[in-house]
Amino acid sequence: MKNINPSHTKAWKSLKRHFNQMKKIHIIDLFRQDTDRFKHFSKTFNNEILIDYSKNLITHKTMNKLIKLAKECELNEAISAMFRGEKINRIENKSVLHVALRNRQNIPIVVDKQDVMPQINKVLENMKKFCQDVIQGKWKGYTNKNITDIVSIGIGGSHLGPYMVTETLIPYKNHLNIHFISNIDGTHIFETLNRINPETTLFIIASKTFTTQETMTNACSARNWFFSKTTTNRNLKHISKHFIALSANSEAVKKFGINPITNMFELWDWVGGRFSLWSSIGLPIMLSLGSDNFELLLNGAYAMDLHFQNTPLNENLPVILALIGIWYNNFFLTETEAIFPYDQYMHRFPAYLQQSNMESNGKSIDRNGHPINYQTGSIIWGEPGTNGQHSFYQLLHQGTKMIPCDFIAPTISHHPIHDHHEKLIANFLAQTKVLAFGKNISEIQQEYETTNSKTPYEENINFNSAPFKILPGNNPSNSILIKKITPYTLGALIALYEHKIFTQGIIFNIYSFDQWGVELGKKLADSIYLKLQHTNNISYYDSSTNGLINRYKFWTRP
Numbered sequence: 001m002k003n004i005n006p007s008h009t010k011a012w013k014s015l016k017r018h019f020n021q022m023k024k025i026h027i028i029d030l031f032r033q034d035t036d037r038f039k040h041f042s043k044t045f046n047n048e049i050l051i052d053y054s055k056n057l058i059t060h061k062t063m064n065k066l067i068k069l070a071k072e073c074e075l076n077e078a079i080s081a082m083f084r085g086e087k088i089n090r091i092e093n094k095s096v097l098h099v100a101l102r103n104r105q106n107i108p109i110v111v112d113k114q115d116v117m118p119q120i121n122k123v124l125e126n127m128k129k130f131c132q133d134v135i136q137g138k139w140k141g142y143t144n145k146n147i148t149d150i151v152s153i154g155i156g157g158s159h160l161g162p163y164m165v166t167e168t169l170i171p172y173k174n175h176l177n178i179h180f181i182s183n184i185d186g187t188h189i190f191e192t193l194n195r196i197n198p199e200t201t202l203f204i205i206a207s208k209t210f211t212t213q214e215t216m217t218n219a220c221s222a223r224n225w226f227f228s229k230t231t232t233n234r235n236l237k238h239i240s241k242h243f244i245a246l247s248a249n250s251e252a253v254k255k256f257g258i259n260p261i262t263n264m265f266e267l268w269d270w271v272g273g274r275f276s277l278w279s280s281i282g283l284p285i286m287l288s289l290g291s292d293n294f295e296l297l298l299n300g301a302y303a304m305d306l307h308f309q310n311t312p313l314n315e316n317l318p319v320i321l322a323l324i325g326i327w328y329n330n331f332f333l334t335e336t337e338a339i340f341p342y343d344q345y346m347h348r349f350p351a352y353l354q355q356s357n358m359e360s361n362g363k364s365i366d367r368n369g370h371p372i373n374y375q376t377g378s379i380i381w382g383e384p385g386t387n388g389q390h391s392f393y394q395l396l397h398q399g400t401k402m403i404p405c406d407f408i409a410p411t412i413s414h415h416p417i418h419d420h421h422e423k424l425i426a427n428f429l430a431q432t433k434v435l436a437f438g439k440n441i442s443e444i445q446q447e448y449e450t451t452n453s454k455t456p457y458e459e460n461i462n463f464n465s466a467p468f469k470i471l472p473g474n475n476p477s478n479s480i481l482i483k484k485i486t487p488y489t490l491g492a493l494i495a496l497y498e499h500k501i502f503t504q505g506i507i508f509n510i511y512s513f514d515q516w517g518v519e520l521g522k523k524l525a526d527s528i529y530l531k532l533q534h535t536n537n538i539s540y541y542d543s544s545t546n547g548l549i550n551r552y553k554f555w556t557r558p
């Protein structure tokens with residue numbers, strides 16, 4: 001993988017010139033010039049996912065230039081390097097192999113002279129057997145009762161993926177109640193423990209490192225609670241019926257009191273936290289949906305992996321989305337990208353993408369170790385539709401910022417109650433249309449002239465309010481229609497975004513698979529935590545931090 005500064009490429013310079021023309025063009029003009037724009041700028045994946053990217057400020061010329069940029073940045077070579085298991089996470093000297101976890105044809109992938117597939121398959125088989133036992137009631141609690149509740153304790157990548165998937169796929173859920181605890185705020189665990197019975201609860205401690213402060217604090221509290229509520233006398237034999245670890249750190253798991261041989265499902269250092277839902281970190285998904293559905297999720301992701309690996313760049317969906325994102329981020333200099341799932345079950349999808357995208361591509365040092373002189377990762381945010389429409393869409397329609405959006409919706413609802421779904425989809429379509437085409441003064445004028453209600457008062461209001469009713473449009477969006485949200489299509493959708501992130505990271509010339517930015521805060525929290533224990537006021541840090549610490553002590557001391 002070469003380290004190529006994208007802003008020094010020919011394609012980048014040509015895109016800059018092209019941008020100077022395109023910035024004067026309105027999406028309306030693009031649709032006027034090409035009446036078949038939808039046909040030219042939309043693609044389907046396996047007849048289950050339709051991506052319409054026609055409502056973007058792009059032409060064929062734009063796309064060709066962006067593809068040239070990807071080629072100059074050697075994207076094809078980078079894709080092969082990832083799938084080959086090369087150590088592309090160079091600073092940490094690790095391979096990036098979440099794709100191996102869903103390599104459903106078992107094609108050997110070699111890391112350090114060893115094929116990783118046998119160990120992946122072994123863990124997957126163990127997970128399946130374990131989940132089957134829990135679901136079928138063969139796995140009993142220490143008082144010989146069936147498990148009814150699963151509590152997953154983890155944070156970041158060890159939380160967001162499993163949580164988002166189990167929420168999105170609730171229609172496929174079995175009888176087990178599933179709870180997630182992530183925040184170190186005691187409220188999170190307090191509220192969960194209040195709702196469960198220790199004799200019938202299984203705690204899953206999900207942490208690749210098994211050292212993360214939030215997770216270990218919650219895990220210790222869960223264990224203490226379990227001991228306090230049961231008559232197990234801290235007996236490890238009993239704990240083994242109720243605590244499972246998902247981790248790459250067997251030593252720490254053992255120290256915690258979980259037997260790594262019988263009660264731990266392994267993952268490996270080549271699985272990045274934010275890409276780990278396909279690994280043993282996905283155990284809560286498998287427990288909640290059953291192993292067949294988990295495998296369908298893997299199959300969907302695998303289908304997208306094959307597409308990403310084997311499709312020419314100009315037909316390649318993750319690449320197209322990534323390049324359109326770069327077009328706005330690096331040429332229009334947009335700051336954010338919004339994700340609007342028109343599906344209530346997908347309510348955590350934007351939060352999930354926030355981590356996977358922003359932790360991956362929120363970097364400002366290039367792969368040569370030099371500061372970057374162009375924009376990298378966008379700010380990702382979003383809410384499910386239609387709630388967002390009654391909240392922040394005003395700014396999208398009439399604010400001063402361009403915000404590229406992805407609208408995602410299923411065509412077949414899991415709950416076709418009366419006309420809810422048609423109304424939901426009508427809103428989706430209305431919003432994307434209005435964002436692109438807006439409403440101009442002559443349309444307002446025409447509307448005004450054809451309305452019947454023209455009392456002098458209304459005339460006055462209408463006349464004066466006309467400028468305030470203009471919607472400039474020209475805000476770009478992608479529309480992603482999914483035939484139905486199933487484990488398979490969700491797997492493909494997640495992989496689509498994973499590969500979009502990868503593609504952008506390669507073109508930004510950054511390392512997308514480490515996250516040094518989060519380390520300092522963790523270390524400092526540890527040291528401040530110690531300072532909070534002392535009774536004396538402190539003057540160790542800057543005046544603001546000292547002032548806050550000392551006030552905290554003043555207000556909390558008896």
Ligand SMILES: O=P(O)(O)OC[C@H]1O[C@H](O)[C@H](O)[C@@H](O)[C@@H]1O
Nearest residue numbers: 155156157158207208209212273
């Ligand atoms: O799985 P763990 O080792 O507990 O890590 C959990 C999370 O914490 C870290 O701070 C990273 O920022 C995340 O990428 C990671 O997923």
